Amino acid sequence: MKKNIRWLVIGVALLSTSTITAQQATLTSPNQHINVQVTSSGSNTASYLKVWYTAGGKTTEAIPRIDLGLLLNNQDYAKDLRFVKSGKPTVIQEQYTALHGKKLNRSNTANEVVIAFDNAAQNRLNLVIRAYNDGVAFRYELPEKQGSFTVNDELTAYTIAPETTRWMEKWNTANEGLYTAMSNDKVQQQEWCYPALFNTGDSACWFLLHESDVNRSYCGSKLSNLAEKASYKLTFPNPKDGRGKGESAPTISLPWKSPWRVIIMGSLADVVASTLVEDVAPASTLKNTAWVKPGLVSWNYWSDNHGTKDYNTVCRFADLAAAMHWPYTLLDWEWDAMGNGGKLEDALTYIQSKGIKPLMWYNSGGDHTWVNATPKDRMLTHENRVAEFTKLKQLGVAGVKIDFFESEKQDMIRYYLDILDDAAQFEMMVYFHGCIVPRGWSRTYPHLVTYEAVRGAEWYNNGPEFTTTAPEHNTILPFTRNVIGPMDYTPVTFTNSQFPHITSYGHELALSVLFESGMQHLADRPEGYYQLPDAPKNFLQQVPNTWDETRLLDGYPGKDVTLARRKGNTWYIAGINAELREKRKSLPLTFLPGNTRYQVTLIADGKHDKDFSTTYSVADSTGTFNVKLLRRGGFAAVLTPMQ
Structure with a gap:
């Protein structure tokens, strides 16, 4: 895996009697699909990141600029940062098992580098960057051994090209809003909830912005493009939140690490299957978890x-x-x-x-x-x-x-x-x-x-x-x-x-699998x-709510979605349609093991919204899964391996 790490620090130029120093470094994911570059000019300009995504021989500049920096009550860690050194690139490799969620066996695998800067007062700031196969994570470290401060502002801000389509939820303290799809002149200026989904203008790259490992040493943040339409800046809570109780700006004690800033990235299927937000979080310290029993x-x-x-x-x-x-x-x-x-x-x-x-x-x-x-x-x-x-x-x-x-x-x-x-x-x-x-x-x-x-x-x-x-x-x-x-x-x-609801019965049944x-x-x-008829009733009596594997089979936000989830050797497939027209899906079953035949019970929309149609068949990895969805319809299926 180490052969996949690329680390470059380049550039010292002399112009007349002035010295201009620029440092650039690129870290590549293990599969070489994601590249993140950090640039530090060493002048009065803040350091920033760029992120590229490569697939099918095509490279897309996914995020052209991510501004960096912290402002403490008596320290500026943004402008005039001096590059000091880069640590030796290392491989993060950890396997763990989740008790619940979209995937049982998890892999926390990335290439990591730590870049050290000094500010004008010669105080150290480390930037920790990880490149994963499914995204990027970065965080700030203040490694000094003592001191307590207020963080007045975090300057992390994601510049997004206007042609990038985005699905975002207007900020509210309960995080219970609707998502709005926007691009170009339709982009609104608001404060926004996490997570936020983006699709580049060439449709080649999807990414989701979020954060992880928010702990007692910091606050939760949100995104805001109120100041600049194209730039989504991390923003601290409104002082009025929680009836005005508590401080908006967090206080920290050194040594200190910020939460991870997480960018899940890849195809839309990569985004849906990702466990990156939990992968970068600290492992559990609970010695006995037998009492943790998820269920319906x-x-x-x-x-x-x-x-x-x-x-x-x-x-x-x-x-x-x-x-x-x-x-x-x-x-x-x-x-x-x-x-x-x-x-x-x-x-x-x-x-x-x-x-x-x-x-x-x-x-x-x-x-x-x-x-x-x-x-x-x-x-x-x-x-x-x-x-x-x-x-x-x-x-x-x-x-x-x-x-x-x-x-x-x-x-x-x-x-x-x-x-x-x-x-x-x-x-x-x-x-x-x-x-x-x-x-x-x-x-x-x-x-x-x-x-x-x-x-x-x-x-x-x-x-x-x-x-x-x-x-x-x-x-x-x-x-x-x-x-x-x-x-x-x-x-x-x-x-x-x-x-009332206007979703079909098939749509409602599908949510038991689609939503984790x-x-x-x-x-x-x-x-x-x-x-309920026997088939959907029996389905709800035995459908799992923890999963060993999750795959996106088809879909687009706001139109339709079909997921396959595995529990043991049994697969569950569910899909829903948002649009006001019927749809037919024909999905290859190549994700199934090649040497197994499955008994398929398909519970789909019937003749009308409150009707089911249940069919039984046999399938294997060489076949296709065919189903009709009514307008606002849906289906659920269970694929049980045959002996």
Whole structure:
């Protein structure tokens, strides 16, 4: 692999009596498809990166400029940086296993170099760059042994060519917006959520911008092109976020490392399959993870916003979980006001008598949220968490859903991670709602099984808008939000909530495979599942929600998407259509092992939106997968190896 590392430092020129020194260095990915170049002029101009992508003999300048730099309260690490040295290029090579997600066996493999700079005050800044087969990651290091500072600004900014098409979500603290596709004169100037998807003007290269390993020493960031239309600058949280609680600018203590700035890059299939955000995150330190058990969950809130307040409703959803062979049911808000036949303890006893494990909702509490729903503040302090987790452990509760964070300031990042540390001590699984998008934490804290941070099926309760926007939105999420980590969309609803859906039953069934979440909450009311024909009902009784492998077979954001996911030796294929016309797909099955035949059960759209068509066939790697999708339609299939 070392033969694939190219490292060049070039250029010393003399003009008249002045000395102008320019340093350029290029680091290449192991497969030689991605090149990242750093340039430092040594003058009053900031250092910057460029990224190229090569495939099929064609090279594309994917990102023409990434500005670099930090501004501390008493130090400038941007202008007048002096190149000092480059370290010896090294190979990062690590294998690890994920407990949940899109892929079981992971490879953290890259070429890395550390470049040292001094600022005008002769203080050191290191830039760590990694080139992966599926992208680039870079971070800042301040290696001095002591000192505490405020980071007033981070100057990292991605210059994007105007003809590059981009799919971006306007910034909101809950990360629950819709994506807008833009290019050229349609590009809007806003603050934007992570992740952001881009396709170069020649269509040859796709890349996704994000960050990873955000920890207690920093805040979460977002992207902003308000100052310059073509430049997306990393931007700290708005001081008003979280009701104005906490500082927007993070404080750091040396030695210090920034989060990784992550660029997932390649074909669209490379982007969808990438685990780069988790690959660069720290490994888990949990010695025993046998208690981390992802699974499917019945959930009453979507069909009845006050469902957990009613003991009988809670029991009906426990019965649903048992009938569908799902291991969990969630008691959402108002469990502390439960009545109509029983209280919380009665419900927990009933749930566990059915062989189902309960999960419970909490308000994150504190002055950072306007929401006063109870129980509030039981997660807010270490002492409160220890008391509550002790009680939950005694009651047989397997995990907690914690809601309404409303900020990505440094104090809130610390709060998230404090919750995860305490939960691990009590072997309590966790998922966050009204929250940050994944930053690689599911690797470091594998008991963090999912996050919301998505406009999901709950929005059918919030107004009529989602009825018409959901079909397109659903085809964008597998290329954007769900690439970077688990996503609690709460999918697969056949009946209607407060506002109807116009996606077909086949479309809804497909979401159980298309959307990945360590806790997959299937949101419909019991009769929505009981009334299904045998084939889709059986499918939902056995569909996995953790995967050994994921492949994009076909698709384009906003139009359609087809994924194949493997669990053991069994493959699941699912696809959806966003457009107002029927489509026929004929997809080669070359990804299947060459020596195996499969029994194929295909559950596709029938004659109309609420009808299924189920067919059975035999296939192998030499065949094709043929299916028809209605407008806003979809399908799901299981391919079981034949003996």
